Amino acid sequence: MTDTASSLAADYAAALDWWRDAGVDCDYVDEPTAWLAEPEVEEAPAAPPPRTVARKPASPALERALADKSGAPIGGDKAHWPQTLEAFREYWLSEPSLDDGALRDRVLPSGPAGAPLMVLVGQPEEGDAEALLSGPEGGMLGKIMRAIGLGMDEIYLASCLPRVMPLPDWEDLAARGLGEVTRHHIALAAPKRLIAFGKGAALLSEGADSPVLRTSQIETLIRSGERKKRFWNAWLEFSA
Template identity: 35%
Template sequence: MSQPPAGTAAGHSLSALVDAAFAWWDDAGLDGMLSDTPQSWLESDRKAAAKANAKAGNGAASFAPPPPPPAMGGLARDWPQTLDDFHAWWLETPSLPFPPARRIAPAGPTGAPLMILLPMPEADDEAGLLSGRGGKVVDGMLAALGLARDQVYCAAALPVHVPMPDWGQLRAEGLGALLAHHAALAAPQRVLILGRSGISTLLGHSLPNNAADLREFNHDGGCVPAVFAYDLAALVARPAHKAALWNRLLDWTGTDLT
């Protein structure tokens, strides 16, 4: 029986066998050399190593972190400066990452005696903000306070309903600053926040679980008295929450908002 030539195995050259071995490891997911030398995963160390390699002429490109995401709503200097302009911008601007067809506009006059602020429209708000089941709860409270819906300013921090939003991330993307600007344009005398945990986080409060203890809403134009309450879904589901909120409103307003 004849033997394969020296330097081959089963008729394959040594270089072909080496290439096949490397290809096998590459398919297995090993695409770099192994080393017993400890490697740092810290970004600062990686930058320093990249600079050292570049200076040494190793051809390694310096480490560049990805650019930050664009601020939600774009640059603050480009935000509308009147409430009417803000309403139109809120529904149309491409700088908000939400489908324009699903956005819901705020409603109400500038300088209203009360601003009702929601984290976002409710899932059943189809005809407008607070047009669903939660709106009936709000209308009942307003009637007891001697106010009609068209006398108050109703707004939401988000223009659409978003299941389980990450409020911390939304704040990092600039939504909290945009909300403060919106409130400054509306210039209400008081603010009732129905969704205290999300709004509190959005505004940068360090203890959102203690939002019920907050008494003011800070915005670009200063601060106004505020009540931070449970969201509408909780008020609808648990009548005890409505009773507690009503007692707070009586203490807060002295029953006279007009």
């Protein structure tokens, strides 16, 4: 080693010793250094393409059954429609087309022919079995009748459908003949006046011979004091 190189080495060593004695034993920089490598992210395996299963065509028997119910006329042969209220009650329980062939859980109308008032609702109340409107709606109707001055046994109470139907399409039912059946029912009952509660009853009673007051569903009247007030004002005007 030359004298110059030896002198430089000695100077470097002396400088390092000086900084070490001063407490500086590391090298610092302003920019951060990533000493740890970024973890490798395992890629999720590619999802297999969705399997497509060929849909089996409906059996001819099922297709015929669906075709028979879709848009089928309601009421049966008009030549055999009942001509008395008593016969209509039997028809109400036995005519398959009134509810697409289902005969169970049907609820009969009640009351005398020629009643001072007929009450028509779209369908029975949920849970009705032996009598129509046997739940909260029936309780509300009882209060309305007491305010009007009639007992429940004095009115004729009926529904457009023989049993509960989820979300009925009233326009379709009317077009298929339920409106004619309803008007025939009203004609046999021959009430002095008629209250039609709800959209279904209002639509299907159009063209009835008896004077008709069309108003909200009873369920709506239960929830809304304003609707009760509107109904009562409408009734006072209707019955004047």
